[in-house]
Amino acid sequence: MTFLATALLLADAGFTVTAVDRTEKALDALPDGIRREVGDATDPAVARNVIDRIATESGPPEVLVNTLGVFRPGEAVAAAPDDLRLMMDVNLGAALWLSQAVAPYMRGRGGGAIVHVSARPASEPTLGVAAYSLSKAALNHLVRVLDLELRPHGIRVNAVAPQLLDTAKNRAMLPPEVLAHAVPPETVANVIAFLVGDLATDISGAIVPAYGA
Numbered sequence: 361m362t363f364l365a366t367a368l369l370l371a372d373a374g375f376t377v378t379a380v381d382r383t384e385k386a387l388d389a390l391p392d393g394i395r396r397e398v399g400d401a402t403d404p405a406v407a408r409n410v411i412d413r414i415a416t417e418s419g420p421p422e423v424l425v426n427t428l429g430v431f432r433p434g435e436a437v438a439a440a441p442d443d444l445r446l447m448m449d450v451n452l453g454a455a456l457w458l459s460q461a462v463a464p465y466m467r468g469r470g471g472g473a474i475v476h477v478s479a480r481p482a483s484e485p486t487l488g489v490a491a492y493s494l495s496k497a498a499l500n501h502l503v504r505v506l507d508l509e510l511r512p513h514g515i516r517v518n519a520v521a522p523q524l525l526d527t528a529k530n531r532a533m534l535p536p537e538v539l540a541h542a543v544p545p546e547t548v549a550n551v552i553a554f555l556v557g558d559l560a561t562d563i564s565g566a567i568v569p570a571y572g573a
Contacts, residue, residue, distance in 0.1 A: 471514030
């Protein structure tokens with residue numbers, strides 16, 4: 361998973377990493393050196409409380425990486441309200457609430473970097489993923505709005521947009537011709553690590569593609 365690959369990579373790079381998920385089970389694969397926080401970031405109060413706890417225990421956050429996401433297929437003409445609400449809450453809402461919660465700390469320390477994980481259908485209309493692509497398109501726009509608001513405070517906001525992740529679950533359900541464009545979670549993690557690092561200090565408001573071959 362992208363969140364695991366990113367947490368491991370940033371920890372190896374010397375960051376003090378705290379991983380957040382809504383269940384403890386989702387955090388079980390993390391090594392002992394990575395802190396864990398349980399909370400549902402689709403709730404703005406919970407997102408704020410989690411960031412406050414991290415700031416108290418580890419210091420003002422320098423980096424926020426948001427890999428949260430949910431996917432359900434479906435065409436626009438048959439989109440269900442519950443599916444749309446779920447994907448907007450997770451794919452857009454969590455990104456907004458986490459960014460809101462971390463921004464004051466980054467402003468206080470004079471800068472920071474925020475990276476969200478988007479997807480290729482957010483920029484290119486794709487059959488069969490209507491509600492998902494709408495939620496990710498809204499995320500892309502949020503990245504650009506946050507860039508305008510936060511760049512004057514030294515806070516860079518970007519996103520990485522894979523087409524498809526090479527995971528065991530996707531390999532079990534997708535045909536080879538589709539999987540040919542899949543990228544490993546480690547590839548996305550490498551892009552994220554670049555965007556939060558010193559080599560990307562002049563990059564903000566970008567949606568970086570990671571579409572595979």
